[in-house]
Amino acid sequence: MAKILLIDDMKGVRRAISAVLKRAGHTVIEADDGGVGLQLLQSQRFDLVITDMLMPQHDGMEVLLFLEQLPDRPKVLAISGGGSQVSADEAFMLARSKADATLAKPFDNSDLVETIDRLLKVAA
């Protein structure tokens, strides 16, 4: 089973996604901001990163750009609920070239599990 880094500024979202992933047998480490996520990425190795796109301090684009620098980077799933300035579509348009998959919040658990499985299978 995979070791997954989950970056999202909303506690409820982290709890929900963690619960689903843990139920599926994965190990989940949470970060509440892009900055915290980047520190964890520098010190640990992950099989997969799930990152929110729009966060107040360091957003998902920063995470994606950092991962791009890594020689053997983990797969990335970008998630977004859209926002006042940018719709989910536009946030994803930015993410699409960098991330391996995207999901618009709120998504169904089944969609999440299927997407994760697919990314890990390709990675394996």
Next chain:
Amino acid sequence: MNAASMQSTREREPAALAELDRRAALDRYQILNTPQEPAFDRIVRLAALLLDVPITLISLIDADRQWFKSRHGLDAPETPRALAFCDHAIRGRDVMVVPDAEQDPRFCDNALVTGDPHIRFYAGAPLVTPDGFALGTICAIDRAPRQLNSRDAAILTALAEQVIHELEVRSALGELYKEVAEGRRATRTLQGDGARLEALLNATGNAAVTMDPNGHVASMNRAADAMFGFEPGECVGWTINRLISNELDIDPDAETLAHAGSGLRKDGTAFPIEISRANWIDASGREASGAILRDLTERRRVEAELRRRDAADRNQEKLAALGRVAGGVAHELNNLLQPLISLTQLELETLPKTGTAEQMESRENLGTMLECGTQMRSVVRKILMFSRKTKAALAPSDFPAALRRTVAFARKMLPDGIRVEEFAGLAQGLAAINEAELIEIIMNLAINAADAMKGSGVLSIRLDRVTLDHVSSAPLDLPAGSYFRVDVGDTGSGIDAATMGLIFEPFFTTKPVGEGTGLGLSMIYGVLRGWNGAIAVDSAIGCGSTFSLYVPVSEA
């Protein structure tokens, strides 16, 4: 003063006094500066004919001018007395003849001889009053030298007597003559006024109708004939009720005018008018009346158009406001919904499928929570479609083919009881659309129709290519041109008038709470506007509704 000059003064004195008496006599006739009068004009015309000369005048010698009471062949109303041949003529009692002025030492230098009107021949008979004053002459003038025979002289003398006769009559009638003359003048003035008014009335675009005391049409101006579709004079004598009625016109939304009514054209069609009435006493002392009528058709059309635009603008403002709010909260709502949906789904999976009554109730509760969460998700997504700042990309598409694909898709999604009938016809061509949006539009209309038919009925989708002229396109707020028209009709319950005015408003829905967002038609309206198209609806209670989509045909 020397002797010679004294003698001269004495000689002149009686002459000067006689001249004063003569002018006093002239003044008594009160003829100077009066307008032309036919009686005198006839005489000069007669003189010109009988003597065969180009110029004939009745000249009255005033203090320092000769003034022409009547003139034939000459434009000047008077000339200086110093130049007047007639001033010489009044000194005698016989006809004065100048056969060739150029040869006459008295006149060869005269400006009237050397210049305009180039007098060569002159014959003047003095106008001598019964008390012996010569007031002026009747004279004949030619531009070539000639002689006056005795017959001509007799004619001129007789005409001079006729002039005096006219002057005597004029004088004897005194004030009465003036009244008669003024009456005649007033008639002429009236005739002039009448002509002026008629010209003005024919120039205005408003209809003017006058009526006799019995309410019959006495006259109509050109605009009135045109407004009602008649030939000039065709309606004279009709009762006015055949043309206008005071009944208010039928447009219930129109601003109510104090003087609104209806007009009835020759072809039987009615149109809204504004009536301004006037009453007066006619020439025979009877009460007559008239009215100025304004055709309000165009004004009504503009008013209706403005009302419709106002409503559309208000809707667009609502959508824009909705977009701003939605954009602000959507991120928040979507993030809040994620745990609600995820954790509820997770709990439902965790709970055993069978168990105690309490466990089953918990399952049901969680199921309701999940249902509400997913419904909320769909509401937020629909709202977000409005807030999308970037327009969907439009691509030139084979419209009939795109519609066929869309209908095939809709067919699969609708309940079994709904039969879809498609009439594609022979319409061909391209339209700049977004096919995903077309699917959204048709699905929304189809689902509404299925609801209206309570799950069983016929949904007809018909495609035509139509040409709208500026009259038929105006109510749709579209430019004239070529359009695809898609009629989506159902056999459902129909839409009542009160509901009709609201259906395109965001959040207006007739569906039970939780079953509709009230955004479907509003969304369709917005999408079609984005395509430079329009939507119209026709509905009858109990018979069903037809929504007509207009999509502009692309050139090329």
